[in-house]
Amino acid sequence: MTFQNTLEFAQSLDAQDSLSKYRSEFIFPQVNGKNVIYFTGNSLGLQPKRTKAYVDEVMNDWANLAVEGHFYANKPWWDYHERFAEPLGKIVGAKPSEVTVMNTLTVNLHLLMVSFYRPQGKRYKILCEAKAFPSDQYMIQSQVKHHGYAPNDAIVEIQRREGEHNVRHEDILAKIAEVGDELALVLIGGVNYYTGQVFDIEAITKAGHAVGAKVGWDLAHAAGNIKLELHNWNVDFAAWCSYKYMNSGPGNASGCFVHEKHHADKTLNRFAGWWGHNKERRFKMEPDFDPVQGANGWQISNLPVLSLAPYLASVEMFAEVGMEALIQKRNQITAYLEFILHEIDKQVDSTFEIITPANPTERASQLSVFLHGEGRTLFDYLMKNGVITDWREPNVIRLAPVPLYCSFEDMYHFGQILKQGIVSN
Structure with missing residues (x-):
């Protein structure tokens, strides 16, 4: 045109x-x-008009039902998060069992790294992009320190070539091959927050797996913005915020993806909590943790339904569009x-x-x-x-x-x- x-x-x-x-x-x-002419939906999306009705519904149920709202609200709070599984799965290209909502973005990346950053022997390095969003940089630094490594040794950053603004795809693949069997984890932002560059998630994930590393993605600027096929691309894990392109409100809940190939692996470390326990036996107050099968098994605490309500309003709009x-x-x-x-x-x-x-x-x-x-x-x-x-x-x-x-x-x-x-x- x-x-x-x-x-x-x-x-x-x-x-x-x-x-x-x-x-x-x-x-x-x-x-x-x-x-206004609004160009900052990559920081905070505008408020959908339908959001208020979703929040009011929760407030009214709280007022009229109190604790019974967990089971008898129009959208019971007990399983409120399960309403996200199918529409979120379509947004990020995942099976419903592979996605959940909980916490906030950096919290979720930390929790997922408990499971997927497992340094052993000479395989302890993390590959990330240089000048990633600072929260990711701080998170990765603290994780390697927690495991007893020095950040300047354990963190490998993909640099832009001199005079260029964007990372070359071939440089990422070459660095993955170079680090090879020392590489424990690849963790990159799917879309660079500063330049808007979209990375080839499929090819980078394949390259990381080829050298024996796990591969995860921060999809803060990708979810609801680009085509994602997390299941088919064999991504190990991912997390994203909901308040940018998905318009759920400031600082709101984060989405998580865990590939189904990991769901039955009980050797994976994870920080456990009551809400991730076997749903059918949760109220038996059993002493030993039995995780829910699927991404919901990474949940820890019961969910903030008032925060989820705006997100659900937006996710259902995405399902329409x-x-x-x-x-x-x-x-x-x-x-x-x-x-x-x-x-x-x-x-x-x-x-x-x-x-x-x-x-x-x-x-x-x-x-x-x-x-x-x-x-x-x-x-x-x-x-x-x-x-x-x-x-x-x-x-x-x-x-x-x-x-x-x-x-x-x-x-x-x-x-x-x-x-x-x-x-x-």
Whole structure:
């Protein structure tokens, strides 16, 4: 398709968009009396209007049933989490038994590493990306220290080549082969938070297994954003947050994946708790832990139903839409945003460098833009004029055109505001 930088063309794309009706399902902040152009769904998704009804239902059941809500609520709290299994499985490409919800993202990665980072002899190293999200860096450092290793020895980081913004896929595979039988675990973010680069999860997982390592993924920026086939790709474990592309609310519950090949392995270490115990025998208060078969066996405490309610509202919306339709619009609207950026770059005395890969298979709903010659004042101008975006030092803005609620008209208006911001500064 040949794009045009006109309002009429953007509106024509919206008129053809089968997902445009979902825009009205979300609540937009207002700036200067207008809906904002919201580009930060990669940090916190907008609130779906249907969320309130899900939360109110739990509140009403608590008020009217108290403890009996565990069993007699419209959606009993006892098995509330089980409602996520099928729709979440479709989002991440897993069997229902392989997914669960619990805790928050970094907590879950720590708990999963109890099972899947088992250093022995010379096999003790962890491979990760350089400049991963800091939480992952801190987590991995603390894990290797816990096992008695020095981080600068046990952690192998995949570096970007000098002068390049993204990690080369062949460098990841080469490093895995190089570390070889010293490698205990590969743990990488499926989508790099800073650049928006999408990694080849299938190929990296296969390479890690080929040298005898376990392979896990932090899917914070991937779940609900890219096509995932965790079961078919033979991923050992993964975890993701729910508040970015899945719009469940700030700091909300995390999803987990554990491949079914590990479900019956009782030699795996895990930190146990009452809620992970055999569901049919849980109330017998038995002294010995008998884990639930499946990912639910990694749960520890009973679940915060008030937190799960917004997540369930969003997951059921995803079930209506389907990942195929989301990805189709994501590709088109991201490409249109890229076109708009290049068009504005031609019209102003500035230089934009999009550091997200140009190849559509290596990016998702994010363009990270290096604003050469521009500073924080441009970001402040955008914010004051109703463009909610994300600033990263030294002078990068991250733009996430989330397909559920961003419009092509948004992309056009953003370009005009960006142009005015550069000219006026």
